[in-house]
Amino acid sequence: MLIQKVLPFRKFLPARPAIQLLLSLLLTLVWQPSSWALQTRSDGAETTVSLRLKWFHQFQFAGYYAALEKGFYAEEGLNVHILGRDPGTSVVDDVVSGQVDFGVADSSLIVSRMNGSPVVLINPIFQHSPMVLISLAEKNILGPADLAGKSVMYQLDQDDAAIAATLSEVGLGHKDIISVPHSFDEWALLNSDVDAMSAYISNEPLAYRARGVKINLINPANYGIDFYGDNLFTSERMVNQQPETVVAFRRASIRGWVYALDHPDEIIDLILRKYKPEKSREQLAYEARSIRRMVQPDLLEVGLINRHRFDRIANIYRERNRVPRNADLAGFFVDDYLAPPDVRSMLLRWMVPLALVALAVLALMFVLNQRLKIRVSQKTRDAEEAREEVERYLSILDRHTCVMRVDSGLKVQYISVAFCQLTGYQSDQLLGKPHTVLLDQAHNEIRVGQLLEAIAAGQNWQAEVFLKRQDGEQLVMDVFAEPVMDPSGKVAGYNAVYLDMTQKKNAELLSITDTLTGLNNRNKLDSLLVKESKLVNRGSPVFSIILLDIDHFKLINDDNGHLVGDQVLREIARCLKRNIRETDYAGRWGGEEFMVICANTSLMGAETLAEMLRAKMAGTAFPEHIQVTSSFGVAEYSPGEAIDSLIKRADEGLYWAKNSGRNCVRARPCYVGSA
Missing domain, CATH: 3.40.190.10 (Periplasmic binding protein-like II)
Structure with a gap:
């Protein structure tokens, strides 16, 4: 495995499958799949494809029914036939032979690949095997x-x-x-x-x-076995001959799963009406709730893939002599057939996980040590020596990794020195306190409920949470928690490893924020304009933009100084934040110019909003009793129009407003595309 190749202290790890499995699970926290090539059909033709399910019709396949019923496949130019399980055939054989184009199988799909079958994984749907x-x-x-x-x-x-x-x-x-x-x-x-x-x-x-x-x-x-379930797959023939169809089918299927999990009652009605399952509504509803826990759409992107979890499965089949010892997973992932990631993405993909894995392994050693202590009285001298060796690593873990252990009463049973140093508390201030003692209650109520639900079900849990230091400073932490089982198999608490993400999150926010006003900066506005234009070009409602400029701002600076000018800019920003809608985006375009992107808004709606903003700003009390007004230009995006053209029309409206005496709104609705 990759872990044993890169860790300098791998010789100290017990060579047990359970330990290697836990290492694979920890990699799930840090592994990010490479970007897939996104291709769409350009000829407008409809392609007919078929999907073979691994079982009979039920909520287990709700995402595919939703993609078909809601038109997601049709939008991608696909005519999809969904076929239930045929007990007389193998789903893998049907796909490889070309009898069907796509199939659904569990993680044992690896056996087929490693034994020479040209199957290709597209996406795992269930993050946990049912x-x-x-x-x-x-x-x-x-x-x-x-x-x-x-x-x-x-x-x-x-x-x-x-x-x-x-x-x-x-x-x-x-x-x-x-x-x-x-x-x-x-x-x-x-x-x-x-x-x-x-x-x-x-x-x-x-x-x-x-x-x-x-x-x-x-x-x-x-x-400790946590494999993927219900993997969407196809054949090498399909990927090589119709890559656009594979990408389109994957994209529509993921959309279908997101919709089905958000609208379970609607999809249950569809299944009962159209697919005639051998199940009652109550059984389908129970199945829907269970599947949502296995897909985890609230924590992870639907279809998220971690190759190292598949490496773990492959090792198990090698150990059981079900596949050749020298067989590997080359060509198993659909990414390998599509556009390769750029060099920068590859570096980020490897360097960050390897750095985090080093800390994760130390946390693993701590968990292993606790299990050894339970059986220490029964162990031989060899086991005693192994325990002492692990304890040497425990001291390293205690000083450098943020670890917390919680008992069955949800009280803090152990807290590492590194965790105390990060949060500013002494260990005796935290031991015996509720496990939420460090959480920022205003931001974590829903996450605490999800954590307890996962642990009670004996499942691992990962999410981003907010902590409060003793001095009140907020910390952003990535946490991975796993249940602890007593000898009878009951949940007896959980262990959690925390990774400080505060600086990274602050850096991400700084990269898209104007430091003076706190609004979106020019780079963020550019990306939002591209995003909204793509939505319109795919059939979403139009959007409009408002470009505004503070009247006579140079005179404000010259007469009152740049500090007062900065105060005026900040007050304009506050006025925008208070008065735009939650669906709108406000940002500083440059200097004294600001932009508002109005999603799902026509030109008339944007003009109304601009006029309201103009009146609010004209009536606002500015520093030094300065009277400040602004001029506004408004334009509506037309499908197929270049972003530069949209901005130019809004800018023309702004100059029109300036030439009309300022403190007014002018719109430029006309756009004529190229022939």
Whole structure:
């Protein structure tokens, strides 16, 4: 793995799959995928493609139904046929043979690739695999180790990535259990002689419990296995011959998933009406809530991909001799076929993650040390020596990494020296206090609820939070939390690693902010104009701009001094902030010129806003009792128009206002495009 190649102290790490898995999970926090080439069809033709689902119609595939129903595919020039699971065929075989163009599979798609099948991953949709194992409670199967010698029904090499990894964690291989091909009967535990079966946590467990059947559930997430689920994929043939179609399908599908997760009731109605699932509305609603937790759209961009998590899966299959030892994932990711990232992006992509991974590994050593302490009395002298070695790294962790451990009562149980130094507190001021003691309550109420929900479900959680130092200064922190399990498998608190992002966030804000007025600067306004023009050119409502200039500003500076002139500029900025809408953007265009970008606004609406701003400014009390007025030019963007042309028309309106006596509004509505 990459980690073992780059860390100078890799020889001290125990060579255990669980440790390597945790390292892969930590990489998720810092890895950013390279930018994909965005291509669109230019000939206006409609392309017919097909998508084969991995299961029968249900909310599990809501994003694709939404993309079709809401016209997202049609907007990309695609005519899409969505096909339910065919138990008689393999989704991978259907895609590779060209019978269908796209498919959905779990992380075991890697097996096909490493065994020579030309499949290409487009996007993982579920950030966490929904695959679990269920058994009748009367079988008394409480954990993966209890499956030794038992019959287990699942889809070998198709939907078994998380299951294979879980068995590997307890030392079981494929030959240690009796593998039974999946019958696709959700009641197989009652209708056939199998001890356990694979299921989705969002589906079968609810069905069994609703029927009054007691079951036991083995969730790979509770054993540190956190793989992707429901991966959208295609074939090399499709990517090489129709790259524009692949990119368009991906873009529309992601839009569909975002819409479906935000409008679950609407999509449930669609599924019941159009796809006739074998599920009730209540079951679909439960499935929708479960899937939202697995996609995590509030924390991560839908479709976010971390290659190192797939490297972890590949290692598991190599260890189980399911793929050639020398096989790799070259050509598995769709990025490899599209436009390559520039050199700067590559440097940022590698340098920042490697720096953060060094700190993350130290945090990992701390967690490992706690687990060793629980079993120290049972360990041999070799284990004792290993514990002492880990403790040497713990002192490094304590001094250089912000770590907090929270007990089952949500009280601070441990706080690192580095964390105390960063926040200005002494450790005895924090130990025993609520785990929210350092949080800025005004900004974190929703995040605290999400954290507790994830930890209670035995899942990892990552987000950006705001802390308050003892002196009141606000800190922006990137936090990664993972649940701590007691010997019985119950959640007994959580560990959290914090990374200070304050300077980075301040630098980002400074790069787009005018330092004198606090408004958007010229660079930010330029990017907003490009963004709004692209939206209009894709069919969104028009937008307009207002360009305003302070009348006789040179005389204000000459008569009163530049300090007073700066006060006037700041007061104009405050007037703009108070009176524009939340959907508008205000910024300093240069000198005494300001711009307001009015999204989804016609020329008439922008003129009305400009006239209101003009009156507000004319009636504002400025420093030194100066009477200040401004002149306004307004223009509406026309589809296909260059940004420079739009600004020129607004500027012409401004000069017209100046020549009309100042303190007035003039609009330039006309734009004639090129023939």
